[in-house]
Amino acid sequence: MSIRSRSRLLALLACLLVPAAAFAQATASRPSAPQDLGQRLKDIERDPKLLDQYYRNGRKVAAFCANCHGEGGNSLKPDIPNLAGQNTAYLLDQVRQFGDGRRRNEFMEGLIKAMSADEKLAVAVYYAGQEVDHKPAANIRLAMQGKTYYDKICFRCHGEQGRGSERYARVAGQQADYLSRTLKRYRDGSGGRIDPLMAANTRTMKDEDIAAVVAYIASMK
Template structure:
């Protein structure tokens, strides 16, 4: 435990970065191949603890935990911020958000965004087809035709079914663990069958 704590608390500064804003630092890093590779390598070192749940390659080991592979990096470090402020609540993530440095968070986001998500084929073609309709009506406008999101909006393609179901129910139930006016309004119109179907659909979006 002492070793893990040390790894989590450690911080690796990337030379040549002047801005204090995570978004500005991310943009600056991504515009410079040398800095990008340094950040990627630093993030790879920092994900030892993250990998126990999210996987070393960003593909979750449990169906109720999200995949971080190929996730939008801006969304990832915004998620860190929300866990730190209480806008999102999870025992492990809320604790990590308070002890990881800003540089760690940016590096971890860059590392995981560079991994490939592993999608699975649908278990039920009928449910997949139903989910495609739900997604087109409720999700496509923000998360995109291919479910890849944009900047601060998360990638949904390839996410585990249970994670999607649980998250949509939290929004629908206005649970304080997840706060978003837009998502609360969208989820309010989804039935349990809609949620089950769209979860099946997004899990398999990249498998075809």
């Protein structure tokens, strides 16, 4: 990690620690030993009071994430993903992947290592509750071509509306450049992000297919 990104990370940690201290106090009665985040998420989702507490703390942590992922998780940068409306289980899984190095991004890897389990759960709860801004397709013909492709293959896991599920990522309304880079990474197996299901489903995609599918997905509500 470069000195510049290290000092940025330290500045970030200082921002995160303030809400973290209050949050740790608020959740002190909860067990804090390492445990399955998925199971903890289910417990939180079952308890409306606790869910609200995590949501409010997630909003505080997200104030930092907004520098890149945008207010409420609607990114303004085409190569940085929206987090708004993303499924909690998927968010936590990606956080886990950055944490153990399966998914590579220097900044995100460093950041995730610096976050507590409660902060991870809190941001996931917060972002899942945000609405995605709708961006209509600029090229409707291309998007319609992409719809044909999507409705043949992708809908099986990501859903007809692109909202995903507990298990699969929401793709609807995602940032175009990010989608395109992500799909090419899966297809080319060039590292950074490896997934057998997505490798199998992108293997035969030409760059033109990717452009069309991206135009469609990015314009989904």
